[in-house]
Amino acid sequence: MSALFSLAWASLLNRKGSVILTIVAVALSVALFLGVEKARSGAREGFGNTISGTDLIVGAPTGSVNLLLYSVFRMGGATAEVSWPTYEKIASRKDVAWAVPIALGDSHRGYRVMGTSPDYFEHYKFGGGQQLSFAQGKPFDDLFDAVIGSEVARELGYTLDTPVTLSHGLGAADLGSGHENRPFRITGILKPTGTPVDRTVHVSLEAITAIHVGWESGAKNPLADTIPEEMIRSFDLTPKTVTAIFVGLERKGTILTTRRAINTNRGEPLMAIIPGEALAELWNVTSVAERALLAVSAFVIAVGLVSILTSILTSLNERRREMSILRATGARPHHIFLLLVFEAGLVGFLGAVLGIVLIHGLIAVLAPLLQAQYGVAFSMGAPGLVDLAVLGAVTAASLVIGAIPALTAMRRSLADGLSVRL
Known part of the structure; x- marks a missing residue:
């Protein structure tokens, strides 16, 4: 057997x-398949790491996935809001350890603006319990202070004390309908998290x-710019509503009873969701697209395997004399069969190994960039079970495919390769 190898x-x-x-063809197909699989699992891990340590998210009834998307991922918008007295009622519950309100709706040059309390920087966690930390500066402590994420600072070139103005709504640029009369000052820049916090x-x-x-009517009053900042500071600026509330409980065991109590609130209609359950529901929605993408990648591997078959079949006619000489020197038909099967298996094995090395090399180079830019986390360790499974599957499939030309070569007579074709 070793002689045949x-x-x-x-x-x-x-x-x-x-x-x-x-x-190379097999390697590229394997690398594509593994790249899609690792991107899929990395996206799931990145989404799962976006929020940690928050037991419940409370908002107006709008659907659990929608509430998760606009409160955590800053995607879409709320159809209704939660009143401030309701927030205070939830925050004062005995089973609630902390409650952080957030308010969304404005933007700055395409980036979402979020109003919140200083407790946000203490209680909001990501990536399995990591706390937000500052690359520069500190949390806001004045009315017109702002703290920006790492991507905002990098892309817009902002530093501490840079003045910024906000836009009303979610426009991509600060237009004349914005809040140019109320400029903010950057007092803090957060370290990268790979989450929407960066943006x-x-x-x-x-x-x-x-x-x-x-702006009480929904549009800017022409007299709004005439109100001096000192007068505004003297107003009661307690918000009337908030978009959502992040809630941490005293004991994890009360999460279901607390959620039920909030969802059955007799006053204002509310919805409390568990972030992990909402994420699972989100993945159920996207699972069809994921399977379709993996199926396309699997077909690419099939194309790579067909290239092995094509390569061996096209070489058979050139190797007629080689096969006949092997037969003449004592090789049996099954030896010819095993020879071609082993050749196909070796090509598949080497292609799969090269594909695995290629995708891990690309991950090692691109993973930090993808983590910082898009929050997609890729594992940086040695090849895992998925890689080994793909290696085994491609090698086995190559051996099976190699049997097709091997049967053709085995059935040819000894004289076929030694005769001269005119």
């Missing part, structure tokens, strides 16, 4: 030009109320 290896080296091209401008809830003085 050696002979198969020598035969591949003799045809190294076409063999290398076939190996958010954080201000106080009172600041959200302050910049909307004169």
